[in-house]
Amino acid sequence: MLAAVRRLPRPRLTGLGGGLFAAAAMLLVGCVDGWLFDGSPLVYGLLFLPVSAVTALWVRAADLVSAPISVPIAFAVGVVPIAGGEGGFGGHAMALVTALAVHAGWLYGGTLVAGLITCVRKVRLMGRRQRAAAAAARAAAAQRRP
Numbered sequence: 399m400l401a402a403v404r405r406l407p408r409p410r411l412t413g414l415g416g417g418l419f420a421a422a423a424m425l426l427v428g429c430v431d432g433w434l435f436d437g438s439p440l441v442y443g444l445l446f447l448p449v450s451a452v453t454a455l456w457v458r459a460a461d462l463v464s465a466p467i468s469v470p471i472a473f474a475v476g477v478v479p480i481a482g483g484e485g486g487f488g489g490h491a492m493a494l495v496t497a498l499a500v501h502a503g504w505l506y507g508g509t510l511v512a513g514l515i516t517c518v519r520k521v522r523l524m525g526r527r528q529r530a531a532a533a534a535a536r537a538a539a540a541q542r543r544p
Contacts, residue, residue, distance in 0.1 A: 409456050413464030416457040420468050423449045424476025437480035443504030446473055450508035454515035459523050466513040473505050474498060 411419055427445045435441045449472070454465040474494075483493025498505065 410458040413461035417468030420453040420472035421475045424472040428476035428479040450512040454512040
């Protein structure tokens with residue numbers, strides 16, 4: 399299992415790239431969901447969770463904070479094709495707001511997934527940096543001894 403995970407691609411997206419990836423993926427999910435499943439909120443929400451996780455895993459370490467911010471924006475972008483609405487811009491805007499309110503559980507869940515993954519990655523990164531600094535300090539102390 400671990401070997402299979404290690405074979406997965408390890409792209410490192412910038413904060414903007416992660417947001418664009420998530421938005422494009424969710425727009426595609428929304429279009430496919432509207433086309434194949436008639437805008438099923440369950441399908442859309444279930445597919446939002448892995449997109450959130452992948453976005454949080456693929457963003458660069460320097461841009462970790464951007465993943466939990468860009469994922470809800472991507473959710474809103476992707477819900478546009480399945481929101482429906484009639485009567486011009488106002489009708490579509492109200493349908494979008496209603497869809498966001500009704501599907502808030504999925505939105506919070508995906509944001510939580512992205513937040514947890516980025517927190518774990520940040521803690522691991524900080525631990526690695528501390529170990530590297532301690533090893534460098536030990537090496538410098540060993541060189542000073544005669």
